[in-house]
Amino acid sequence: MLRDITIGQYYPEESFIHKLDPRVKLLGAFLFVVSVFIYDNLLGFAIMTFFLGLCIVTCKVPLKFMVKGLRAILFILILTGVINLFLTPGTSVFSWRFINITKQGIYNTVYMIIRLTYLVLGSSIMTLTTTPTRLTDGMETGLRFLKFFKFPVHEVAMMMSIALRFIPILIEEADKIMKAQMARGADFETGGLIKKAKNMVPLLVPLFVSAWRRAGDLAMAMEARCYNGGEGRTRMKPLKYQKCDYIAYLILFIYLGAMIATRIIFKADTLFGMYS
């Protein structure tokens, strides 16, 4: 049931990408997301697909597992697709009564769907191959320079790691409460929207109560261990770049170079461009 939610989940595996330093993966995911919106011609999309495919193959996470995460954004995909398809002005290809489909509309739809899909796949490769602890560690060390601007890097990273840690706990808890209420005859599946929302009360009230309780317990446990922020804290496993991280950085820079090059060489209005 609820255990099927895969967004933000970690998938244990021994692969090149799993072993990489989280800072590399964070930069990689960031560059990829930027590139998804910068590439606007066929060659760019080819490079992007190649890069994404390479990551998917090397990270050894089954594709089926990743595609499951796409189900959550299916509605957004369809909505943007429909809006782009029918509401883009331009040269008409097909029109019937008030429906008017343009060439630009078709291009936009295809590109938009590819972009959103790649966006989710790209970022889920990062979360699937990195444990939440390493991810926030990477964020904290990688963004340390922000301290210069009085930004509370450690505190924000700690909040993030707690929030991430709580997602599976709350999912499991919700699963448990749901089953307990189902054992008492509760029905979470049938009925209209309002009835369904009302039926959620037996699930949500205990879930909130337990979230508050857990938050209180955690705060108490942290205080009992004299936690008082990041000043002078050391790590059990300090982050250190290995040889494979430098290789990954090199690949990322080549990717960045390719991104800039295609953008300069193939302008949007050339043969391979979007609005040819």
Add this chain to the structure above:
Amino acid sequence: MSIILNHVNYIYSEGTKIAQHALKDINLQIGDGEFIGIIGHTGSGKSTLIQHLNGLLKPTSGEVYYNGRDINDKDFSRKELRSKVGLVFQYPEYQLFETTIFADVSFGPKNQGLPENEAGLRAFEALRSVKIPEELYYQSPFELSGGQKRRVAIAGVLAMKPEVLILDEPTAGLDPMGRDEILDEIARLHKERNMTVILVSHSMEDVAKYVDRLIVMNGGVVAYNGTPREVFSHYKKLERIGLSAPSVTYLVHDLFEKGYDVDVNATTVDEAVETILNCFKK
């Protein structure tokens, strides 16, 4: 009337690397009016097993029959099944949600489709049988003590008048007195209503005292299935799978080895007292 499990297998997250084979080829028969104990180490598959009995989990392979019908058939009403097979989860006090205790306990009967007054009557009966004082009925369940919350939650399942009652560690985290009260109450219900009771427990003393039959789970398989006497006679093997026999079993065995003529099969304190007294009378 009975529950039959036929070659039941259950695998969590099947087909991925994190897959876990939680139940391996389970064959069990649970007769009418039995008082059964299930023991096993943490992660041995006890909780997974009991969730199959009221259709919350569907076996990966194999069948579960309730009164001769496969509960995972398409035309079998699992909602009806759940009102006949009541399941009290571990730490059930975390499922309370209503504004008053009375409303919370009537939640189950109302879901069964009973009219308001009938549901209220059931709630009243159930609350009385778990000995919640009447002046608390219209208070918020969140203001109660831990032990009282636990009893209200058990009442929430009892109010549905199930034919089979399954309890997953109903006494975890309770003080000894609260523990005895709850277990005595369950034993009384078992006798009076001839209800089938399945008790999951970590306490060997508890299961030895109350149950007729004991099922020992280990690593997803049934390791032993028999009367407490039979099962605890394997106490050396039980230790190997991380369990132990009741303290009195160790006592009578030690006495026997020292040359006293005691019955080594005594599993409860009363039986041990009897056999030791007999030995000294001779």
